[in-house]
Amino acid sequence: MWEIIKTALPQLIAAGLKYTIPIALISFAIGLVIALITALIRISTRGGFFKLIKLIFRFYVWLFRSTPLLVQLFIVYFGLPYLKISGLAPNGIKLDPLTAGIITFSLNTGAYCSETIRAAILSIPNGQWEAAYSLGMTKVKALRRIILPQALRVSVPPLANSFISLVKDTSLAASITIVEMFEVSQQIAAENYQPLVMYCLVALLYAVACTILSWLQGYLEKVTSRYVVAGH
């Protein structure tokens, strides 16, 4: 068995470093930007035309939270080539697997994280906004200097949750022909007829990655909570 592990492990780690980790990192970074924009638009109280934009973003969050990620990957990778828009994309939208994966993962995690960030912003007491306004700050400045730094602290644990989920969900990318870690484990298992060992091994690798992320979360929580003194 050690022989099997010794030959498979380097290939799995290589696939993890080449695909799993970059896909997770890039998708989460883009997802966070989408999430912040979505959260800010959704908490805005502006009326008129802006209401339509709010509705669109609400629809986006609903769509990505209400459908399975696997199905979303299939639609973007296998389905969009059949979406023919005259003028814009007459031959359908054909994306390479990696792009399709990153787009889908970003939009999916962005939808979930936007709710986290929205809730974190709303959890900051109104008095903080009022104190900032009373100093003469604009809304943008109050948000940037006073509200978001506090909301960040609140949102670290749930955002870390989303990131850990995302790392594991990247295994679904195997279904759209990306040779990430899980796909490699399947390929090796098909050759050496050792599915139990191979899938346990790849599970272990995901667990190691997520454990490291949990430590990172602990560190981030500590850094962002410096101002919260124990006992209060």
Add this chain to the structure above:
Amino acid sequence: MLKVEKLSKSFNGHQVLKDLTVDFPEHQTTVILGPSGSGKSTLLRSLNLLERPEAGKYYFDQQIFDFAKGISSKDTLAIRRQTEMVFQGYNLFPHLTVLKNIMEGPIQVLGSKKAAAEVLARQLLAKVSLADKADAYPNQLSGGQAQRVAIARSLAMQPKYILLDEPTSALDPELELEVLKVLLQLSEEKKSLVIVTHNLAFASKAADKIVFIENGQVLFDDSKQAFFAAEQQPRIKDFISAMTFAKL
């Protein structure tokens, strides 16, 4: 000069301010008294434009604003720079140290240089006897200390008016005393203060002018001497009697 004229404000159909007219002279301490729910906090918050009355005029120095027509964001920011609010719940920024709380406004809003803002912040901390707390975070402070930091934060903006909304209501008497001493000092320095309070002892000592509000209307607006001698007005007599527990 700060003055509001014929101010009207409703919350969910309940009229909190009714055609209320009152002025707040510069370099004086105006104390606003009145029972809970009388509209005094709403009035104070309207002065800082944290509330927007539906109707009424707002006079600030030479400028006149009409609430019915709305006040532009530019004018709002300008007015807020000149009027600083001190809240009952302090509302210090918990993620910033005491020193940074005080420096935040001057740097972010007035565009002060960091070094200058820090010098000013340390001076103000010394003034409220909290020089040793510069590097503490707000949740390490007692309520009395937190409120004194909030007062220092408002002073750092060098506003024309400081508006204090029941600044000592959340404090026990000893901590309240710490804060009142600071306020009394500011009053003696002829800062322009508007204070909503339930503390009659403080009002009788610091106020230049007392405004008594009930049901969104001004019932009394005169000097403190006249207020405490208001024998001819039974409502005020009753209020003073209740506030001093005379009939307990």
